Amino acid sequence: MRIYEFVYRAMPEGYRKWIEDQMRCADFTIPPSKYSGFSMFYGLAIGVFTLLIVLLLDLVNLQISIVIGLFASIVFEIFMHVLPMMVADKRAKFADEVLPDALRLISSNIRSGLTPDKALLLSARPEFGPLEKEIRTSAKLTVSGEPIESAVQAITKRINSKTLKYCVDLLTEGIIRGGNLPSLLDGLANDIRQTKILKKEVQAIVMMYAIFIFFAAGIGAPLLYGISSFLVKTMQEIGGKATVSSNLPSGMKFMTFQEIKLTPEFLMIYVSISLGVTALFGGMLVGLIQEGSEKAGLKYIPVLLALSLSIFFLTRMVVERMFGITV
Secondary structure (H helix, E strand, C coil): CHHHHHHHHHCCHHHHHHHHHHHHHCCCCCCHHHHHHHHHHHHHHHHHHHHHHHHHHCCCCHHHHHHHHHHHHHHHHHHHHHHHHHHHHHHHHHHHHHHHHHHHHHHHHHHCCCCHHHHHHHCCCHHHCHHHHHHHHHHHHHHCCCCHHHHHHHHHCCCCCHHHHHHHHHHHHHHHHCCCHHHHHHHHHHHHHHHHHHHHHHHHHCHHHHHHHHHHHHHHHHHHHHHHHHHHHHHHHHHHHCCCCCCCCCCCCCCCCCCCCCCHHHHHHHHHHHHHHHHHHHHHHHHHHHHCCHHHHCCHHHHHHHHHHHHHHHHHHHHHHHHCCCC
């Protein structure tokens, strides 16, 4: 649609380049302008729809309804922009898994007497997934007359993998300098396998740190928020009802309670935002510890958020029934 294209062209150049890179690495066929415009307009529509639903149900006041609608719109926008990132990372991880086998297969084909371009073409196997498509594209470029050293670089254009780029750069250097390609490919495959083994050992060592962060963000924080919200409500009721007799002797001091000026709506917004921020950074930190990338922790954020909110409301309900006070 033209309106999508108009809005997309009005966005900053850095944002356009970023969304184009993510769409290309995720292998999405939809144009970036259409995808970006769709996410923006439908995000706005979801926010307005959520606002109207909350107002019709008369759950909270107008200000809180606007905040809820804005939150729904932001969540949709974040999801639509995170989706291509997660798909691209999944493709890159799969490519890293099968890369040693692909390198060994190319090496075996070269050892059997095939030229590098034919060895590349015959190494494009369906079990290599996204890597198979990029290898086949690169081999077709060599058939069309493009130099093999530049055609090989095309493998990394649609797969955002540092390991793959490192291997392709070394392979290109070996082709240019006339090196022993089979030995180079076998050495790269062995190095990648050894690196994977070391990563698994490191992940086992730091597992306890990830579990602690997950427990603190998903259980500990909402549990404390649930209990503290009950305490605030109780102090609010005591402060509003407690009175001190005016017949006390002069000079005698007595403990007094001042009324806490906190509304339940404000407290709920504060707790929800705090739990959301905790889930966001907790998930990213778990991903950084486990896999060495903040983006790897994006899949933990919805789980942490759902778990923390569930624990919070469950704690409020349990405290309310235990003490017989409506929180």
